[in-house]
Amino acid sequence: MNKRNKSYHHGDLKQALLDEALRHIRAEGIESLSLRACSKAVQVSPGAAFRHFKDKRELATAIAAHGYRLMCAAILEYQSKAEDTEMAQFRAVGEGYVAFALNEPNLFHLMFAPGQLDSSDEHLKAQAAKIPMFSREGSGPLGVGDMLVWGVVHGLSELAIQGHFKDSLPGDFDGKMEKLTQVMAAVGPSLRALSQK
Amino acid sequence: MNKRNKSYHHGDLKQALLDEALRHIRAEGIESLSLRACSKAVQVSPGAAFRHFKDKRELATAIAAHGYRLMCAAILEYQSKAEDTEMAQFRAVGEGYVAFALNEPNLFHLMFAPGQLDSSDEHLKAQAAKIPMFSREGSGPLGVGDMLVWGVVHGLSELAIQGHFKDSLPGDFDGKMEKLTQVMAAVGPSLRALSQK
DNA sequence: AGGCATATGTAATCGATGATTACTTATGTG
DNA sequence: CACATAAGTAATCATCGATTACATATGCCT
Numbered sequence: 270m271n272k273r274n275k276s277y278h279h280g281d282l283k284q285a286l287l288d289e290a291l292r293h294i295r296a297e298g299i300e301s302l303s304l305r306a307c308s309k310a311v312q313v314s315p316g317a318a319f320r321h322f323k324d325k326r327e328l329a330t331a332i333a334a335h336g337y338r339l340m341c342a343a344i345l346e347y348q349s350k351a352e353d354t355e356m357a358q359f360r361a362v363g364e365g366y367v368a369f370a371l372n373e374p375n376l377f378h379l380m381f382a383p384g385q386l387d388s389s390d391e392h393l394k395a396q397a398a399k400i401p402m403f404s405r406e407g408s409g410p411l412g413v414g415d416m417l418v419w420g421v422v423h424g425l426s427e428l429a430i431q432g433h434f435k436d437s438l439p440g441d442f443d444g445k446m447e448k449l450t451q452v453m454a455a456v457g458p459s460l461r462a463l464s465q466k
Numbered sequence: 467m468n469k470r471n472k473s474y475h476h477g478d479l480k481q482a483l484l485d486e487a488l489r490h491i492r493a494e495g496i497e498s499l500s501l502r503a504c505s506k507a508v509q510v511s512p513g514a515a516f517r518h519f520k521d522k523r524e525l526a527t528a529i530a531a532h533g534y535r536l537m538c539a540a541i542l543e544y545q546s547k548a549e550d551t552e553m554a555q556f557r558a559v560g561e562g563y564v565a566f567a568l569n570e571p572n573l574f575h576l577m578f579a580p581g582q583l584d585s586s587d588e589h590l591k592a593q594a595a596k597i598p599m600f601s602r603e604g605s606g607p608l609g610v611g612d613m614l615v616w617g618v619v620h621g622l623s624e625l626a627i628q629g630h631f632k633d634s635l636p637g638d639f640d641g642k643m644e645k646l647t648q649v650m651a652a653v654g655p656s657l658r659a660l661s662q663k
Numbered sequence: 664a665g666g667c668a669t670a671t672g673t674a675a676t677c678g679a680t681g682a683t684t685a686c687t688t689a690t691g692t693g
Numbered sequence: 694c695a696c697a698t699a700a701g702t703a704a705t706c707a708t709c710g711a712t713t714a715c716a717t718a719t720g721c722c723t
Contacts, residue, residue, distance in 0.1 A: 300581045305680060314702050325681065383628055384497045410634040413649050417618065419630070424621025425613065431580055433616075437607035452610050459656055502709065511673050522710065
C-alpha cells in the first residue's frame with residue numbers, strides 16, 4: 270500500500286496500468302489497446318499485468334466504469350450551472366450527456382461497446398447507475414418519454430462524434446454544443462411533458 | 467468468371483469469403499472476425515484471402531456496404547407497406563431503420579464502427595447514400611428537424627440493441643417493433659413539422 | 664495447337680498479441 | 694527470524710494480420 274520505488278516492486282502497478290490504458294484509449298481508441306504495450310509503457314513485464322487484471326476485458330471494464338464517473342460529473346456540472354427550474358435541470362442532463370460524448374468520444378464509444386466489456390461487473394453497474402438514464406433501468410419499464418429522451422441525446426451524441434453532422438455543426442466544441450443545445454431545445458418541452466406523465 | 471470446381475482454383479473465392487464473413491459477423495460480431503478463420507472455413511490458405519482483400523478492413527468495409535443495402539431494402543419494404551401519405555412514408559423510414567437495426571444488430575454495429583471501416587470507400591459511400599438520412603449529408607447543413615429525426619431513430623436503435631430497454635420492450639421482434647413504433651409516433655408529427663421548414 | 668501473360672492459389676515466415684505457466688524476489692506478520 | 698503471501702519475471706503457446714517467394718491454372722493471341 271505504501272509507495273516503494275526502491276526496486277523491483279512497482280508501488281501501484283494497477284493504478285499505473287489504469288492510467289496508461291486511459292491515456293491510450295483517449296488518444297487512440299479501444300481497438301488498438303494492448304496489454305503488452307501498456308505493460309511496456311509502465312516498464313513492467315507483460316505477465317505482470319495479468320496479476321491485476323485477469324483479462325483484457327477486465328481492464329477495459331474498469332476504464333469504462335471510470336468513463337461513467339466522468340459522464341456523471343459532466344451532467345452534475347451542467348446541472349449546477351443551470352437554473353433551478355425543473356425544465357432547466359431536465360435540459361442540463363441532456364446537455365451534460367452530449368458534452369461528455371463530444372469531449373470523450375473514445376470513452377463514450379467504449380462505454381457502449383458491449384463486446385469489449387463485462388456488463389455484469391458490479392463496479393461498472395454501480396457507476397452507470399449514477400447516470401439518470403441508467404438509473405431508471407431495472408426500476409420498472411421506462412415510459413415513452415424516457416425512452417425518447419435517452420434516444421435523442423444518445424443518437425445525437427453518436428452521430429455527432431462519428432462526423433455525420435460535420436456539415437451541420439461548427440468545428441469547435443463550444444459551437445457544437447451551442448447548436449446541439451438548440452436542436453434539443455426544439456423538442457425539450459414536448460419530451461419533458463411525455464416524460465412526466 | 468466460369469465456375470471451375472475441378473481443382474485448385476476456387477471458382478469465386480471473393481464471394482465465398484464475403485459470404486463466410488457475413489455469416490460470422492451475424493453470428494459472432496465483428497470483434498472476433500478473423501481472415502484466417504474465414505479462409506479455413508472456405509478451405510483456402512490464409513494468404514489467398516489477401517489476393518482479394520488487401521486488408522481486413524477492406525473485407526469489413528465490403529460487409530458494411532452490404533449492410534447498407536439491406537438497411538435500404540428494409541426501409542423500402544416498410545415504405546411499400548405504408549399508406550401513401552407524406553406522414554406515413556415519413557414514419558416508414560424510421561420504422562425501417564429501427565427494424566433493420568433490431569434484425570441485424572451486428573451489421574448495424576459494424577456500419578457505425580468507423581475504426582473498423584474505410585469510410586472513404588466509394589462503394590460504401592454509394593450504398594450509404596441510398597439511405598434517406600445519409601443522402602442529406604453533403605447537401606448542405608441538416609436542419610434541426612433532420613438531425614432530431616436521425617438522432618431519435620439511431621439512438622433508440624442502439625439502446626434497444628444493447629439491451630438498455632430490456633425492461634421496457636417485449637422479447638420478440640414484433641413486440642419490440644410495435645412498442646418502438648408507438649414511441650416514435652409520440653414525436654413523429656412534431657419532428658415532421660420541424661423537418662419540413 | 665502452342666505459348667505466354669496473368670489471375671489465383673500455396674507455403675513459409677514475420678512481428679505482435681492475449682494468455683498461461685513455472686519460477687523468483689520482495690513484503691510484512693506472528 | 695522464518696515463512697506465507699503478494700508481486701514481479703521469463704519463457705512459452707496459439708492465433709492473428711500481413712508479406713513474400715513461389716507454384717499452378719486460365720484463357721487469350723497468334
